[in-house]
Amino acid sequence: MNHLDQIAKIIQQANSVAILTGAGVSTASGIPDFRSSEGLWTEDHAREYYMSSQYFFKDPVDFWNKYKRIFRLKLLKNYQPNKVHQFFKRLEDAGKDVAIITQNVDGLHQLAGNSRVVEYHGTLNQASCPSCQASYSLDYVMENEIPYCQEPGCGDILKPDVVLFGDMITAHDEAEAILDHVDVLLVMGTSLFVTPFNLLPEYAAYRGIPAIMINGEPTGKDYLFNHVIHDDLSKVVRELSPLID
Incomplete structure (x- = not known):
């Protein structure tokens, strides 16, 4: 079983999925x-x-x-949702309990139709x-x-x-509470550079939650994940979708 097959199997078997997203998810929309x-x-x-x-x-x-x-x-x-946003919506349509915790402030997750979105850094x-x-x-x-x-x-x-620089982050406790009740953590399109958002994968690791990182380039937190892919996000979801459907 190859790397992508293993990731697909983990997601397929999960009833609940928490997804952390960053700017890399929105770049294919032109942002x-x-x-x-x-x-x-x-x-x-x-x-x-x-x-x-x-x-x-x-x-x-x-x-x-x-x-x-x-x-x-x-x-x-x-701006419109892209294939990555649509992939998350398909997971929800397939009956999974999907919670998106996003650094993005563009509102595209809601526009794509996901019903549970925590805007960690607020909204434009x-x-x-x-x-x-x-x-x-x-x-x-x-x-x-x-x-x-x-x-x-x-x-x-x-x-x-x-959320401007110097503002308080008010969504962190809500995000941790979501991680308390999920089967898998999927992190996509974020360098995990910004604190305290980048503490969430550490919390998931502490909780023993299987975690998957998909990002265009390596991050300083890759060691926290069970599976890591460094590639174009749109390409990865295009290859991953048929394995989960």
């Missing part, structure tokens, strides 16, 4: 991987500062100008008022160069619902 060696992130090392909660509260007007440009918000609705699709917590859609954000809260007596500048 840049900001942290890859060829991604937009390397163009400007100041992005971490400008995309911080500290900078938002220091200069929210300039923050929004940079935020919209960095995340290419005007293009967001042009909404913004909220830091004063009154009123929530606004991406359409409203895009209609206004600087989005202000419209609630009576408020008028504060909205803050995006993406």
Whole structure:
């Protein structure tokens, strides 16, 4: 039995699957991987500062100008789920309990139809008022160069619902709780560079959960996984799908 056959058998026999995803899952949809060696992130090392909660509260007007440009918000609705997103949906359609824990903020897992998605780093699709917590859609954000809260007596500048540098991660406990009850962990398209997201595979290893890593390049956490594939994600799911169906 070859490597791919073994992975297919593990997934096939699992009733519940937790899937950790990163930017590599969305690149086939045309969304840049900001942290890859060829991604937009390397163009400007100041992005971490400008995309911080500290900078938002220091200069929210300039923050929004940079935020919209960095995340290419005007293009967001042009992006569509790709074969990798669709693979996850097919697992759910096959009757598996699928929980996706994603670093991605593009909303493509929901658009693909997966019903249980934890947006670990928030979402580009909404913004909220830091004063009154009123929530606004991406359409409203895009209609206004600087989005202000419209609630009576408020008028504060909205803050995006993406987790900015310096913000608290609020989804980690939920993610660990999911891992407490799954048969297998599948990790795809992430370098596992960012903490505390990269602690989740360690938690799974501690729990003795079989784990599979599929990524375009090696990561510093590969040793935690029972099976590791370094290859193009779309190619892997194209070869893996018929073995599971």
